[in-house]
Amino acid sequence: MNTQELIKSAELAAESWSADQILRWAFRTFGEDLAIASAFGVEGMVTIDLASRIAGKFRVFTIDTEFFFPETYSLIERVEQKYGIEVERAYPLLSPEEQERKHGPALWTRNPDQCCEMRKVEPLRRKLSGLRAWISSIRRDQTAQRTSAPKISWDTKFGLVKINPLADWTERQVWSYIHQHQVPYNPLHDQGYPSIGCTHCTRAVRPGEDSRAGRWSGFTKTECGLHVITPAAAETISTNLPDATEV
Ligand code: SF4
Numbered sequence: 001m002n003t004q005e006l007i008k009s010a011e012l013a014a015e016s017w018s019a020d021q022i023l024r025w026a027f028r029t030f031g032e033d034l035a036i037a038s039a040f041g042v043e044g045m046v047t048i049d050l051a052s053r054i055a056g057k058f059r060v061f062t063i064d065t066e067f068f069f070p071e072t073y074s075l076i077e078r079v080e081q082k083y084g085i086e087v088e089r090a091y092p093l094l095s096p097e098e099q100e101r102k103h104g105p106a107l108w109t110r111n112p113d114q115c116c117e118m119r120k121v122e123p124l125r126r127k128l129s130g131l132r133a134w135i136s137s138i139r140r141d142q143t144a145q146r147t148s149a150p151k152i153s154w155d156t157k158f159g160l161v162k163i164n165p166l167a168d169w170t171e172r173q174v175w176s177y178i179h180q181h182q183v184p185y186n187p188l189h190d191q192g193y194p195s196i197g198c199t200h201c202t203r204a205v206r207p208g209e210d211s212r213a214g215r216w217s218g219f220t221k222t223e224c225g226l227h228v229i230t231p232a233a234a235e236t237i238s239t240n241l242p243d244a245t246e247v
Contacts, residue, residue, distance in 0.1 A: 007154055007161070014151040019050055019165035022151055026133060026163050027055045033132035034163075035059035035088070037124070037226075039068075040075050041196055042174050042185050043137035043166050049183045050165070051135075052083050061088035061127055063226075065119040066096050067198035071188050078184045090123040108200045112221055119198075124226055125158060133161035136227060139174075140167050142195075143212060143222050171211070 014022055026034055036051060038044035038060055051058045062076065076087050092099070099107060099118065107115040128134055134155070140147050155162035166174070178185055188196055192204030194211035205214045212222060 010152045022165040030133040036135040045183050046177050047137045063123045064089045075186050090127040092119040128158045135163045
């Protein structure tokens with residue numbers, strides 16, 4: 001089986017795998033060349049908790065835009081203590097002050113795509129360049145762009161394998177797991193913030209609004225650019241994957 005067939009086989013087979021099975025396969029396949037990306041929303045917390053039950057050692061990193069809420073920074077510290085890990089931080093090339101000097105004040109109010117590119121996408125690209133696979137916690141029903149997210153695929157945007165173990169989970173399943181396993185979560189979720197990003201681009205949602213309405217409110221933007229779904233391009237894979245049926 002060539003590499004293209006292997007990744008295709010994993011992609012197809014994984015559709016019937018549980019999050020647990022996907023994570024087991026991922027840790028066995030990629031070892032330390034694999035890391036969980038998280039901004040510490042509830043889905044990310046579930047993934048981290050699942051990983052802690054499966055792998056003795058696992059890596060977690062965050063793209064610290066330097067605009068997180070204080071509650072998010074506190075949660076990161078709690079995660080490090082509870083799971084005995086050190087969360088790896090990737091920072092933008094420009095500090096907030098340097099960005100303001102170079103691009104003017106409050107870029108996020110004028111050009112949030114450019115701001116996200118500099119503060120999220122570029123640091124992620126740099127971080128992923130040292131990995132063979134990454135785990136994200138996106139769910140298909142979160143945004144229109146995520147509806148076709150495979151559980152395992154080749155990430156053509158960043159050039160490595162992308163794993164979405166919670167792709168077919170519902171919001172109810174996520175919260176049920178959080179409560180059942182007493183997983184810590186961001187207290188802002190209890191104050192009307194279903195989705196939490198940078199302070200400048202996140203507000204509480206009003207009753208009846210979509211759960212992502214509080215992100216980039218006033219803009220048509222719904223994604224920061226990290227999770228653009230593109231067709232598999234397995235021919236560019238240079239890694240050897242084991243038999244995807246060995247879950
Ligand atoms: S979410 Fe807002 S502040 Fe954060 S990087 Fe994107 S545009 Fe900038």
